[in-house]
Amino acid sequence: GAGVSQSPSNKVTEKGKDVELRCDPISGHTALYWYRQSLGQGLEFLIYFQGNSAPDKSGLPSDRFSAERTGGSVSTLTIQRTQQEDSAVYLCASSPGQGRFAEAFFGQGTRLTVV
Amino acid sequence: AQRVTQPEKLLSVFKGAPVELKCNYSYSGSPELFWYVQYSRQRLQLLLRHISRESIKGFTADLNKGETSFHLKKPFAQEEDSAMYYCALNNQAGTALIFGKGTTLSVSS
Numbered sequence: 185g186a187g188v189s190q191s192p193s194n195k196v197t198e199k200g201k202d203v204e205l206r207c208d209p210i211s212g213h214t215a216l217y218w219y220r221q222s223l224g225q226g227l228e229f230l231i232y233f234q235g236n237s238a239p240d241k242s243g244l245p246s247d248r249f250s251a252e253r254t255g256g257s258v259s260t261l262t263i264q265r266t267q268q269e270d271s272a273v274y275l276c277a278s279s280p281g282q283g284r285f286a287e288a289f290f291g292q293g294t295r296l297t298v299v
Numbered sequence: 300a301q302r303v304t305q306p307e308k309l310l311s312v313f314k315g316a317p318v319e320l321k322c323n324y325s326y327s328g329s330p331e332l333f334w335y336v337q338y339s340r341q342r343l344q345l346l347l348r349h350i351s352r353e354s355i356k357g358f359t360a361d362l363n364k365g366e367t368s369f370h371l372k373k374p375f376a377q378e379e380d381s382a383m384y385y386c387a388l389n390n391q392a393g394t395a396l397i398f399g400k401g402t403t404l405s406v407s408s
Contacts (some may be wrong), residue, residue, distance in 0.1 A: 187342075212311075217395055224308075226400035227385060239396040275343065283393045285333065286350075290343040 186210075188291035190276050196297045199264055205261040205294045209278030214261050217279075218251060221293065222272035230274075233259060234282045265299045301326050303386050305399035312376050314408045320371040322360075322386030322399060330367040330388040333396065334360055343353045345383070346371075348350045356380070 189208040197203050209216050218230040229243035233253040244250070248266075255258040263270055273295050279288035312318055314376045324330060336347040347355045349362040349369060360371045369386060383403050387396040 219398075226305075226399065227387075227398035229390075229395045229397065232394040238394065243395070255405070277343075283389065284346060285331070285387075285389060285396050286348055288345070288396075292342050 188278050189291050190274075190291035192294060193292065194207075194297075196299060199268060199298055200265055202262065203266055203296065205263075205274050205296070207259045207291060208217050208256065208280075209259070210275070210289060212276035212280065214256065214281050215279045215284065215288075216253060217277045217288070218259070218261050219251045219275040219286055220272045221244075221253070221275055225227030225272075227275065230261070248254045261294075264277070266296075266299045271296055271298045300374040301330070301388060301390050303388055303399035305384075305386055305402050305403045308400070309403045309405065311405045311407070314378055314406055315375050317372045318371075318376045318380070318404065318406075320384050320386075320402050320404065322330055322368065322371065324367050324386075324388050326367075326388060327391065332360075332362055332371075333387045334358070334371050334397070335387060337381070337385070343385070344372045366400045376404075377404045378408060380404060381406045 191206045214235045216233040219227045231251045232240040248264045251261045271292040275293045277288045277290045304323045308318045332349040336346045337343045346389050360375045385401045
C-alpha cells in the first residue's frame, strides 16, 4: 500500500479480554514503531522493531503488552486482560531505517475502548 | 533522561495574530528535534525539524541550546493552522522519538 495501514480502525472490548492490533508498514521500511496516544498524555513510545534485531521494548507499560513483527513486515500489538486505562489510540509508524525519523510515516491509528 | 515539555495544553489566538508554541527539552548531547502536527481526523505528520532550518506553512523553529528550547513560531496565524502540535526529539538510543504532551492550537476569526 501507499502508506502505513492499521486495523481495525476502532475496537471496543470488554475489560479482561485480549485484543490484537495490526500494523502494515510501508513496503521496504525496516523500522517500525508503536505509540499510544491518550488525552493529556501525548504520545507514549511502546516498542520499536528494526529488521531482524531484537526489539526495543523499553516503553511497554506492563507485561500485559507484547508485540511481534513477522517476516520483517506486518506487526501485531497484543494487549492481554485489557483494563479501562488501556483505552487510547494506538499508532504505528514506519521508516526506512533506524534513526530516519524525518522519513517516518504514521498510520491512522486504532482507537481502543475498553468497557 | 530525555524529556520534552510543552507547557501549554491549549493556545487560542485570533486569525492574523502571531503564534508561539513552546517546547523545552532535556537531553545529554546533541538532540535532533522535530515538530509534528495532527489536523482534525488526519494522521500525525512531520511539520519541520531543526536540522533542515526550513519554513513550512509559514512556521519556523530555532533550536536554542542555551535555553534548551525549540519553540514553534508563525508571524500571522491562519484558521487552517488549527491543530494539535507535538514537539519531539530522538531518544539516546536512536530507536524512537520522545514526544511532548502536545498543544492544541485554535485559531478563530
